Amino acid sequence: MAVHGVIGSGEIGSADFFSVISAGKEERECKLLLRIKAPNDYKGSLRPLGKKFGALADEVEALLQYAALSGLQVVGVSFHVGSIAEEPVIYRHAVAAARAVFDVAAELGMEPMQVLNIGGGFRAATQVFEEICDTVKSAITDYFPKEMAVTIIAEPGRYFAEKAFTLATNVIGIRARGERREYWINDGIYGSFSPTMHNSSLVSIKAAFCTPPVNEPPAIRSSVVYGPSCDSLDEVTAASGEIMLPELQLHDLLVFTNMGAYSKSVGTNFNGFDTFSIPTYIAYS
Ligand SMILES: Cc1ncc(COP(=O)(O)O)c(C=O)c1O
Numbered sequence: 001m002a003v004h005g006v007i008g009s010g011e012i013g014s015a016d017f018f019s020v021i022s023a024g025k026e027e028r029e030c031k032l033l034l035r036i037k038a039p040n041d042y043k044g045s046l047r048p049l050g051k052k053f054g055a056l057a058d059e060v061e062a063l064l065q066y067a068a069l070s071g072l073q074v075v076g077v078s079f080h081v082g083s084i085a086e087e088p089v090i091y092r093h094a095v096a097a098a099r100a101v102f103d104v105a106a107e108l109g110m111e112p113m114q115v116l117n118i119g120g121g122f123r124a125a126t127q128v129f130e131e132i133c134d135t136v137k138s139a140i141t142d143y144f145p146k147e148m149a150v151t152i153i154a155e156p157g158r159y160f161a162e163k164a165f166t167l168a169t170n171v172i173g174i175r176a177r178g179e180r181r182e183y184w185i186n187d188g189i190y191g192s193f194s195p196t197m198h199n200s201s202l203v204s205i206k207a208a209f210c211t212p213p214v215n216e217p218p219a220i221r222s223s224v225v226y227g228p229s230c231d232s233l234d235e236v237t238a239a240s241g242e243i244m245l246p247e248l249q250l251h252d253l254l255v256f257t258n259m260g261a262y263s264k265s266v267g268t269n270f271n272g273f274d275t276f277s278i279p280t281y282i283a284y285s
Pocket of ligand 1: 049082083119120121122157
């Protein structure tokens with residue numbers, strides 16, 4: 001029988017509960033957090049994680065009882081509202097749901113829980129991040145008052161990585177269709193632009209010219225950008241539709257900002273374009 005929702009400090013997401021129970025002494029000694037599904041995650045984040053991960057409210061009591069009977073220490077609760085949270089209120093709902101788990105644990109006579117892990121989902125330097133901070137602070141004040149002495153932790157991923165890296169690609173092919181321009185670049189959805197992990201509306205695209213235009217500034221044209229593979233789905237700007245770009249020549253650069261999260265690390269070598277061979281340069285200023 002598989003029971004979902006228990007994770008440990010070493011992250012055993014959606015684990016088969018009995019494999020945890022039958023684990024060795026070290027696993028029994030580790031402190032576990034019960035991962036819950038964040039309510040409304042599918043409405044408030046671009047990439048909800050709750051279909052695959054997290055206990056439902058009506059599964060919590062049984063999980064805590066199994067843990068207690070097995071001598072496992074569940075010391076708190078974790079949730080992840082989903083990557084790229086867009087509705088701050090989902091954090092409030094998740095904090096409230098976490099508090100309900102603390103209450104169930106208390107009703108079962110367990111040691112008071114001590115840790116709340118509010119997961120990730122944050123984007124740095126955005127208005128919504130400021131709003132999420134306010135929402136989380138007020139939810140914690142309301143549901144986890146100081147006297148509970150709960151340690152609050154988080155697992156930001158994209159927040160740290162996203163803005164740290166800019167991706168420079170080369171224009172390797174051009175097609176003119178009337179006024180419109182279509183560009184092929186040497187990276188695509190099987191490389192740094194994995195469509196399930198990435199949303200092209202999050203990045204900004206800038207053109208950089210290898211040969212500066214001689215006379216006039218280049219014409220601004222409706223453009224589409226394709227990746228290099230044989231797949232017609234390999235369109236880097238698919239989520240943005242047609243975009244306006246200055247007219248580019250072969251070997252010019254297209255530069256994408258905010259490319260540090262879930263980009264190169266999830267790429268493949270499909271069609272021989274090996275994402276891991278893309279060099280990374282670290283610039284100091
Ligand atoms: C358990 C867990 N914690 C943290 C993160 C980081 O999430 P984000 O990049 O949305 O902040 C992820 C990402 O999938 C995750 O699965």
